[in-house]
Amino acid sequence: MNKEEIKHSHSMREIVERYGFHVNRAGFIHCPFHKGDKGASLKIYPDSFHCFGCGTNGDIFTFVQLIDHVDFKEAFQSLGGTYEKPTFQSKLAIYRSQKKAEQRRRGEEKLRRKRELNNVLIDVYRDYMNKSEPFSEVWCDCCNALQYQLYLHEILNREEVRK
Secondary structure (H helix, E strand, O other), X not given: OOHHHHHHHOOHHHHHHHOOOXXXXXXXXXXXXXXOOOOOOEEEOOOOEEEOOXXXXXXXXXXHHHXXXXXXXXXXXXXXXXXXXXXXXXXXXXXXXXXXXXXXXXXHHHHHHHHHHHHHHHHHHHHHHHHOOOOOHHHHHHHHXXXXXXXXXXXXXXXXXXX
C-alpha cells in the first residue's frame, strides 16, 4: 500500500486506540507528548490530531513516529506500507515496530493487573480492620498492610499519569 491508501484505510481514531488511548465523546485524549496534562488536550480529527497544550499536530504517520520514536519509513511500514521490493532492512523495521508495540501492550496489561490486585487487597484489609477489634494484633497487621497497599496505589497511579 502507498501513503494515500494507508490514510484512507486507517482513521486517526483507530490508530490512537491501537496505542491504548481512549477517546472521549468530544474527541479528546490526554496528550502523550507533554507532561502536566491535567485535562484532555489532544483533539482527534478523522485524519489528523492537534494538541492545544503543546501544539503538536500531524497525521497518522506523525502520530506513530512520535509515539514509537521512529522515522517516517518505519512508521509507514508499521502501518502496512510497502515499497516496491522489500529489503531486509524494511522487514527488520517492521519486526522491530511490531515487537515494540507488543512490549508496550504487555507492559500496559501488567500494570492493569497490578492495579486490580492492589484494589482487591485494599478492600480486603479494610474489611478485616472493620471486623476486628481496634488495636488488636490482627487490626494492627491489617493497618500496616493497608498503609503499604495505599502507598503502592499512589505509585501505580503515577505510572499511569506518565504514560
